[in-house]
Amino acid sequence: MDNEKLMYIEECGLLFDKLGLTRMAGRAFGYLVVCDEDHVSFDQIREALKASKGSISGTMKQLVQTGMAEALSLPGDRKTYYRISKVKIGDLIRQRIGQFTELAEILQKGDDLKERDDDTSDWLTEASIFHYWIGDQLDGIIKQWENDKQKIIHQYNENRKEHST
Amino acid sequence: MDNEKLMYIEECGLLFDKLGLTRMAGRAFGYLVVCDEDHVSFDQIREALKASKGSISGTMKQLVQTGMAEALSLPGDRKTYYRISKVKIGDLIRQRIGQFTELAEILQKGDDLKERDDDTSDWLTEASIFHYWIGDQLDGIIKQWENDKQKIIHQYNENRKEHST
DNA sequence: TATTTGGTTCATTAATTTTTGAACTAAATA
DNA sequence: TATTTAGTTCAAAAATTAATGAACCAAATA
Numbered sequence: 238m239d240n241e242k243l244m245y246i247e248e249c250g251l252l253f254d255k256l257g258l259t260r261m262a263g264r265a266f267g268y269l270v271v272c273d274e275d276h277v278s279f280d281q282i283r284e285a286l287k288a289s290k291g292s293i294s295g296t297m298k299q300l301v302q303t304g305m306a307e308a309l310s311l312p313g314d315r316k317t318y319y320r321i322s323k324v325k326i327g328d329l330i331r332q333r334i335g336q337f338t339e340l341a342e343i344l345q346k347g348d349d350l351k352e353r354d355d356d357t358s359d360w361l362t363e364a365s366i367f368h369y370w371i372g373d374q375l376d377g378i379i380k381q382w383e384n385d386k387q388k389i390i391h392q393y394n395e396n397r398k399e400h401s402t
Numbered sequence: 403m404d405n406e407k408l409m410y411i412e413e414c415g416l417l418f419d420k421l422g423l424t425r426m427a428g429r430a431f432g433y434l435v436v437c438d439e440d441h442v443s444f445d446q447i448r449e450a451l452k453a454s455k456g457s458i459s460g461t462m463k464q465l466v467q468t469g470m471a472e473a474l475s476l477p478g479d480r481k482t483y484y485r486i487s488k489v490k491i492g493d494l495i496r497q498r499i500g501q502f503t504e505l506a507e508i509l510q511k512g513d514d515l516k517e518r519d520d521d522t523s524d525w526l527t528e529a530s531i532f533h534y535w536i537g538d539q540l541d542g543i544i545k546q547w548e549n550d551k552q553k554i555i556h557q558y559n560e561n562r563k564e565h566s567t
Numbered sequence: 568t569a570t571t572t573g574g575t576t577c578a579t580t581a582a583t584t585t586t587t588g589a590a591c592t593a594a595a596t597a
Numbered sequence: 598t599a600t601t602t603a604g605t606t607c608a609a610a611a612a613t614t615a616a617t618g619a620a621c622c623a624a625a626t627a
Contacts, residue, residue, distance in 0.1 A: 245515055252508055256501065257422030259585075270512035275520060279604070289587045294605055315595060315603060323525045326532045336421065343417055347435035350410055355440060360488045366558045367491045367547060378539050382532060393531045424615075444574070454617045459575055480573060480625060 238285065242271045246286075258303075261288065261296045266305055269321045276309060276320035304329065327379040334372045341368035403450065407436040411451075423468075426453065426461045431470055434486045441474060441485035469494060492544040499537045506533035 246267035253263025268285050269277065277285075283293045297319055300306035307322040344365035351358055382389065411432035418428025433450050434442065442450075448458045462484055465471035472487040509530035513523055547554065 242515055245512060249508060249512075252504060256505075261585080267512065270509075270522070270526065271515045273516055273518045275522065290604070291588070291606075292586050295585090298605095317604075321522050321525060323521065326529050330536065339417060340421075343414060344435075347410060347414075347432065350407055350436045351438055353438045356488065357435070357440065357486050360486060361435065363551070363555060364491050366555050367551075369558065370547070370554055371495065371543065374543050378536065378543070382535070386528070386532075389535055390528060390531050393534065426615080455574070456576075456618070457616050460615085463575095482574075 238271075245271055259296065259299065261286070261292060262299050262305075265293070265296050265300055265319075266321075269306060269319060276318040278316045278318050280316070282319065304332070325383070327383055330375065330379055334375050337368045337372040337375070341365045341372070344368065403436075410436055424461065424464065426451070426457060427464050427470075430458070430461050430465055430484075431486075434471060434484060441483040443481045443483050445481070447484065469497070490548070492548055495540065495544055499540050502533045502537040502540070506530045506537070509533065 246264050249267030249270070250260040250263035253266065254260045264286050265282055268282060272281070272285070279290075279293060279297070282297070283290060286293070288296075297306065297308070300319075301308050301322075304322055304324050306319050307324075309318050309320065310316070311318065342365075344361050348358055348361035348365060351361070411429050414432030414435070415425040415428035418431065419425045429451050430447055433447060437446070437450070444455075444458060444462070447462070448455060451458065453461075462471065462473070465484070466473050466487075469487055469489050471484050472489075474483050474485065475481070476483065507530075509526050513526035513530060516523055516526070
């Protein structure tokens with residue numbers, strides 16, 4: 238594998254780390270992206286990332302569980318293969334919307350626990366409603382994506398062309 | 403401080419942990435929320451959380467730096483006080499939009515590095531554009547919040563009343 | 568200027584998270 | 598049934614991250 242790709246894999250590791258996931262999961266994801274085969278075996282991944290079987294086993298379980306990779310098996314072949322999950326993109330975000338709701342809830346709960354009605358109460362109310370509201374908005378936005386994605390992709394591609402001329 | 407509030411503080415710790423921040427930062431945030439004073443001193447926080455000066459020093463720096471708390475000093479008093487930052491709510495999210503852009507960029511970069519044009523390429527293109535697009539959408543949504551927030555808050559409050567009757 | 572107060576820094580320690588590797592299971596082949 | 602292959606599990610080691618506490622600095626007071 239050429240150096241640029243190896244660097245890309247490490248870069249993915251760092252980004253995943255930053256996003257609160259593990260570095261190894263990022264690397265595995267990056268490898269699945271640039272490996273230039275539709276799917277690769279457990280052992281190819283282990284070899285590419287130079288990690289132990291145990292580590293790969295756990296990492297791939299993570300990626301599959303979070304919907305970023307999918308496992309597949311082929312008839313007459315006992316290996317497990319993995320590939321980037323072609324899951325509906327909106328679903329990836331839908332999972333994260335829960336975080337907004339959780340934040341909204343804890344802010345409201347804090348507001349309810351307060352005994353004094355002050356500046357901070359006002360802010361807590363506002364912040365809580367904001368997080369509920371933005372969760373709702375994101376739901377709508379994702380639906381829009383799913384309806385209009387062809388058009389949107391087209392527009393972005395046109396735009397990219399323009400800027401590269 | 404009553405038990406319910408102490409539990410709330412720990413709950414905030416767990417949530418912050420889940421969101422990829424530190425538990426202590428969550429606790430300090432929770433304390434600022436429920437302490438029922440507009441602002442509290444470094445030492446009140448240290449006492450409430452039963453942590454070392456060093457730990458509080460670092461934690462408060464974190465909270466201030468991420469815009470979740472603000473430090474203030476009072477004339478004729480050499481202590482530093484902290485309170486929940488009444489920062490424009492939209493700004494908290496604006497910071498996070500960068501994450502979408504970063505993801506979009508790494509997906510596009512991966513697509514560019516690929517030598518084969520396949521299913522995965524299609525998905526990468528789509529996923530990358532989606533993340534750029536949703537960043538743009540969020541920008542718009544936050545502007546809408548800032549324009550209409552009175553109305554939105556009113557609506558949510560009406561709604562809350564209805565459901566509690 | 569000396570002392571006290573309020574907080575920061577940073578090396579050490581503690582806790583947590585990741586990774587490894589050896590032992591194991593389960594399925595396929597011989 | 599015995600062997601090989603593919604992967605999982607889990608305890609121990611390694612690495613990373615957070616917390617402590619002692620030494621320190623700077624500003625305010627005596």
